[in-house]
Amino acid sequence: MAEALRALLRRGLPAAPDAVTPALLDLRGVAARAADPADEASRRAALDGLLRSTLARFPDVKHSRSVRALFGMAPAEPGWNLTRRRDAAAAACGMEVNHFRKRIEPRLVEVVAASLVADDEAFTRTSAIAPRLTAATARQRIPAEPFAWEVAEHEAALTAVWAAIYALRAELLTIERLLSLGAGRSEVVPHAVDAAWAWGRTRRAALDFTDGWDTGLDPHALVALAGWAPALAAPEADRLTQAAAAASDRTAFLTAVRSDIALSDAWIEPFFHTTNTDID
Amino acid sequence: MTSQLQRAVDLAAAQNPRRYVITGGPSSGKDDLIEAVIAAGLPCMEAEPGREIYRKHRERLGRHLRKEDRRAYAAEVLDAFVAEYVGHTAGIRFYNRGIPDGYGWEGFFGLRPSPDLEDATARYRYDTVFVLDPLDRFEDADDIVWAKEREIRRVHELVVQGYYDAGYEPVFVAPESAAARLDFICANLRLPKPDRNGD
Numbered sequence: 001m002a003e004a005l006r007a008l009l010r011r012g013l014p015a016a017p018d019a020v021t022p023a024l025l026d027l028r029g030v031a032a033r034a035a036d037p038a039d040e041a042s043r044r045a046a047l048d049g050l051l052r053s054t055l056a057r058f059p060d061v062k063h064s065r066s067v068r069a070l071f072g073m074a075p076a077e078p079g080w081n082l083t084r085r086r087d088a089a090a091a092a093c094g095m096e097v098n099h100f101r102k103r104i105e106p107r108l109v110e111v112v113a114a115s116l117v118a119d120d121e122a123f124t125r126t127s128a129i130a131p132r133l134t135a136a137t138a139r140q141r142i143p144a145e146p147f148a149w150e151v152a153e154h155e156a157a158l159t160a161v162w163a164a165i166y167a168l169r170a171e172l173l174t175i176e177r178l179l180s181l182g183a184g185r186s187e188v189v190p191h192a193v194d195a196a197w198a199w200g201r202t203r204r205a206a207l208d209f210t211d212g213w214d215t216g217l218d219p220h221a222l223v224a225l226a227g228w229a230p231a232l233a234a235p236e237a238d239r240l241t242q243a244a245a246a247a248s249d250r251t252a253f254l255t256a257v258r259s260d261i262a263l264s265d266a267w268i269e270p271f272f273h274t275t276n277t278d279i280d
Numbered sequence: 281m282t283s284q285l286q287r288a289v290d291l292a293a294a295q296n297p298r299r300y301v302i303t304g305g306p307s308s309g310k311d312d313l314i315e316a317v318i319a320a321g322l323p324c325m326e327a328e329p330g331r332e333i334y335r336k337h338r339e340r341l342g343r344h345l346r347k348e349d350r351r352a353y354a355a356e357v358l359d360a361f362v363a364e365y366v367g368h369t370a371g372i373r374f375y376n377r378g379i380p381d382g383y384g385w386e387g388f389f390g391l392r393p394s395p396d397l398e399d400a401t402a403r404y405r406y407d408t409v410f411v412l413d414p415l416d417r418f419e420d421a422d423d424i425v426w427a428k429e430r431e432i433r434r435v436h437e438l439v440v441q442g443y444y445d446a447g448y449e450p451v452f453v454a455p456e457s458a459a460a461r462l463d464f465i466c467a468n469l470r471l472p473k474p475d476r477n478g479d
Contacts, residue, residue, distance in 0.1 A: 032434065033441040035383075035392050049444030053437070056452050057413065122433050146334040147385075147435050148306035153344045212346055 001113035002106075008051075009109065010082055012072030015048045017041075027116060028123040054115045060108075065092040066100070067108045130162045131155065154213060161209045161222060164202040168226040171195035175271055185272070192268045197253045199229055200244020203237065230270035236263050284472035289322065293371035300469065301378035303443070303450075304412035305436025310376070312458040313412060317374050320462060320474035324374040329360035330385075347389050358382055358397055365404045372471075378406050383442025388435055393445075401446045409443050410465055411450040 004023040011019040017040075024030065024047055031037040033046035055071055058064040069076040070089040080088070090100035142152045171194045178188050206219035223229075232240065240263060247253035257263055292298060302317070304310050317324045337345055337353045345353055361379045382397045393401075414436055443450045451468055453461050463473050 029437070033387070033438060035387065035445065045445060046441060049441045050437075052444055052449070053440050053452070056450070119437070122437075143306055143311055144331060145306065145311075145328055146330045147388075149334065150344070150388075151306055151432055151435065157344075212344065 001117055002109050005109050005113050005116075009071065012070075012076070012078075012080065012082065012085055013048060013051060014072075014078065015044050015051070017044065020044055020047060024116075027120045029116070029119040032123045050116070050119065051112075054112060054119070058111070060111065063093055063104065063108055066090070066104070067112065070105065070108065071112075130166075131159055157209050157213060161202075161205045164198070164205040165222065165226045168195065168198040168202045168223070168229075171198045172227040172229060179271065188271065189268060192271055193254060194250070195229065196240060196257070196267050197244050197247065197250060199223070199226075200240045200242075200253075202226060203241045204245040207241070230267050232263075232266055236266050239263055240267065285466075285474055286321065288471050289372055295371065297368050297370055298372050299365070299368065299375060299378075299406045300372070300465075301375045301406045301409045302412065302465075303377050303381055303409065303439055305384075305414060305439055306432050307414045308412035308436065309415045309455070309458060309461070310412055313453075313461050314374075314376050316458040316462045316474075322374055322474075323372055325364055325376045328376045329364065330357045330377070333357050333360060347391065350386070350389050350391060351394065354382055354386055354391075354394065355396060357385075358394075358400055362400055362404060375406065378409065378443075379404055380409075380442045380446035380448065381439055383445050384435065384439030387438040387442065406448070408469065409448045409450040410453050410468075411440055411443070412453050412461065413455050415455045 001023060004021045007021055008015060008019045008024065025040065025043045029050055030043050030046045033050060034042040036042040051071065052073065055068045055073055058067050065075060066089040068074065069092050070085055072078060072080060072085055075092060076085045076088045086101060086105070087097055089105070090097040093100070093104070095104060142148050171191065175188060175191050175195055178191060203219065203223050206222040210217050210219045210222070239260060240257070243256040244253055247256055302310060302313060314324060314326070318326060333353065333356050334345070337349065341349060358379065364375065365379065379397070379400050383393050386393055386397070414432065440450060453464055459476065466473050
């Protein structure tokens, strides 16, 4: 990253096409800011904004004017060559220019590079990781503005999906434990029904979440996070999902699926017959 | 308001309009700062128009706004911001977000800026844009970023990028108390600091 920045430094800002390397244009923070991520010019504009905002917020106050000048922001001006920008940068922190070039400039470039890497990390999509929870120390107030409402609504939807995934996981673990204990069919089947109901609700929640939000996630992959479950053909999966989502309680769910012999067989039998080899 | 600040505002009232945007993502402390601006007697747009428009669209749809719903919503918000802009004809005025915030909003939902937004951005220019960096730290003690805070960070940075895309060089306001932030903004605009001794 520092090497890519040094290449860009030769021309300074605004970022010129021949001074920008893929290492910079491929940063997730750059792609996320670009109006059209597929367009290189758009990514370059996004990189320009990212660098300017990074330099404007440079944490080392003593060298903030210097680093900005070095990259071509005020007190330097667009079009200045590197020698002139370096002179201005050294002057901004009261240093002799050779000392600045050898000792200070590499460190400043490293700090900017580290900021870009941190920004890149912040733009990693982590929606497939359950939200971390900690003990509340205060009531969570949502600021009265649309952005905050949208973020809160997104977190509520994400949390609901994870609640469903963990509930399904609990049911699947119970079945596996019973089978491991050598429990009889009559003991396992009621739990398989519970798991079917949970699976259907989880799939519904995952479909709603991925339909309604731009997550880039596959709903089937989300459901699969709960653990192994029988593989259903699409029509059966849809029938199970519909029955589970419509049922207000377990009895209603059971009533809805009781007569669907094909679905019952497809869901229940694999628990008794599938081996690890089948799964692999 | 201090007599000095009052005099500066009165003097500016007879001059060309000067428009200053205060913006930032959620958790940036914007509402507290807007309150402080108003309390200091500085002319300011109080309520962000997007709130009521969002409520209206959400009520109509009965659910959150999906990507396909956002164009109509964004167009209405843009109209409201343009009306705010042209309604101000002389003197100082602070704005609770500005027209280029639309770049951030639309970018957050994977939309390209609409031609109307680009046109309005080019036509209606603000004098200075103040970006409030978030008050909360993005990272916890274990250096793991929460999903929610990632989203907040993403929104904030897209708003910032929107202003760069629109050709602005925003002034970043450090995460401090609303009073300290207002003092910084006044100093940046060469306005006298508000007096807080009740004089």
